[in-house]
Amino acid sequence: MSISKKIVDDFVANDVSFITTVPCKQLAGVIDEVEARPEIFHIPSNKEDEGMGLCAGAYMGGKRPAIIMQNTAIGVTINTLATLIQYYRMPLPMLISYRGELREPVACQVEMAVHTKALLNQMNIPTYHFHKESDASELDAILKYTFMCNKPVAILTDASFWGGYGDQ
C-alpha cells in the first residue's frame, strides 16, 4: 500500500470527511488520494488561514475536518490558530509538509524550517514529526488524540519520510 493511501485511510477510519488543501510537491500523492475518496469532501483553499476558517465552519456543522499544507503556512496562520481554532477550542489535524529539512534542494525553504518547531512550541501545539515511513503508524492514534482534546495538532512530514526529492 502506498504511504499516501495509508494516510488517507487513517483519515477516513477516523471519520475525517472535510479536508482542505494548499498544494505542495511532497503532498501531491496525498492530495490526489483525498480528491479520489468519495468519503471526503475536498476543498482546495487559496491560503491556509482561509482553509482553517473553512475547517472551523465544517466542524461546527458536524464534520471532522483536517488541513493539509506546507510548514511555511505556520507563518501565515498564527493569528488564526490563536484566535479561532484555539480560542474556540476546535480540533484540527494539520498534516504538514516539513520543507527545508535534510535533502531539501531549495535554500529558502530552510528559512521557515528553522522556525517551524519553535513557533509550534510557542503556540503549545502538540507536534509529531514523521521522519521514517514507519512513523506513520502513529497517525491513527494522533487523529484520535486530536479529536479527544479539541486542539490543533501538527504532523510534520519531512523529505526523508517522503523518500527525498528524486533527481535534483
Next chain:
Amino acid sequence: MIRSEILRDIAPILRDQLVVCNIGLPSQELHMIDDQPTNFYMLGTMGLSSSIGLGLALAQDKTVISIDGDGSVLTNLGTLPTIANNVADNYILLIIDNGSYGSTGDQPTYAGKKTKLEDVAKACGCENVVVCKDVDTGKVLQAAIDSKQMTIIVCKCDSGNIKLPVITMDPVVIRDRFMKAVAS
C-alpha cells in the same frame, strides 16, 4: 443607513437562520440587537467570516448567512474564488459595504474607492451577485433565502458606528451553544 441600522432592520429575518457574524462592531451590534444561539460571533480573526460560513454550509443543510464587511472581504479576497467554485445553495454572503474599516475608526477601504466587490465576485465566478441599497437589504436577503441558491449580496450603505460594549461571553460558550443550535 449605517450598519447597525441595517442589522436592526434585518434582525427578524436573521433570527431564524444560522448566522456567522464578522469580528468587531458587527458582532457587538448583532449581539446587542438580538442575541440568539444561532449567531456565531467572531471575537478575532479578521476576514474569515465568509470562510467559516461556507464551511458550515457545506457541512450541513440549514441556511447559513455570513455577515461580512467590505474591509474583511478585502482581507481574505481568496475566499471569493473558493465560494464560486464550491457552490452551496444554502449559503448567503451578505457584505455590508460601507467603504470603511468601521471597527478601527472608519479608515477608507479600497472598496470605497475604485474597487467594486460585486465585480470582483462576478469575475471570480460567483453566479448570483446582487447589489442593493441599505433600505432594501431585508427584501433582498429574504429573496435570497427563498431562492435556495447561493447568493452574494453587496449592500451599499453609509459608514458610521454606535457606541456599545464588547462581547464578554466566553468563546467556547458561543461555539457550544451555536453547535447545539446547528444540530437541533
